[in-house]
Amino acid sequence: MQDMQIYHPPLEIFPALGITGPVVMMLLSALLTFLCLSHLARRSDPVPQGFMANLLDAMYGFVRETIVVGFGGESMRPWTGFASALFFFILFCNLLGLVPLAPIFSTPTALPAVVIALAAMVFILTLWLNIKHHGPIGFLRKFIPAGIPIAAAPLMFIIELVGFVVKPASLAIRLCANMNAGHMVIAVFVAASKGFWFAPTSHWLTTTLSKAGTILPLLATTLMTGFEIFICFIQAMIFTILAIIYISDAIAEHH
């Protein structure tokens, strides 16, 4: 267990202002998001030229067509800017953590504070949109589904209220736990390869077998890292999809 270094304390860069490694990573992903989206916004040529421009265009098109319009409906099209900013920011945060230089590159989205801030942004946005579109009374009326008996209304109100608060909380826990779990699996495999290599063997045969066996956890680490890249995309997608679903629920008339 001593070989497993899961938790690296954040790199102190400028402690007086509380700037640590994850903060720098967040600023970097915000900068990358800004560069990507401003490139998309300023491009005069309607046909993307080159590999990166095509990749960016495909990802933006995916966010707009599949996530925003596909899950939120045609009326959500003006929210594409918000959704793509959220998607690219979370994606870059997730991917920067996979660069294998542990204390320098870290995953901001593996920290609870970062994902809670992102989920709180979605929560406050849904709250504000609900009150803006339905008024405070209409917002409270949304917690009581139409057509239920009056006796069950207080119970339903409490259940719906809890659901309203828990939905963004599960958004935060899902992203944070996914990022941490992937890192821990990789740490376990790296520790296993260390254990194989430094196994205290005395006979030449067992030593050879143990040294040759190091390749197995290393292969698993490689596979797992590839899977992690996939997870990074999926989690950024899930977060954006759920944020869009909550926002479109907040705007929609209750039924």
Next chain:
Amino acid sequence: MNGAGIGAGIGMGLASLGTGLGIGLLAMAAVQGIARQPEAEGKIRSMAILAIAFIEAIALYTFVIAILLYLKISA
């Protein structure tokens, strides 16, 4: 002391069992759907990936609890 560790292990195992069953059922339904209607493959795939994320999130909630229990032991 050790009770928390055993609890974390059993909880994580049960969560993995449930998640395995859930994703297995999902894969079964998705493969059947694609076999019956190959033209809906893209739509089924994206819905299946979304559903997998929801199912594994339940195991990850247990994982968070297990980590909390583990930290309780080591503290």
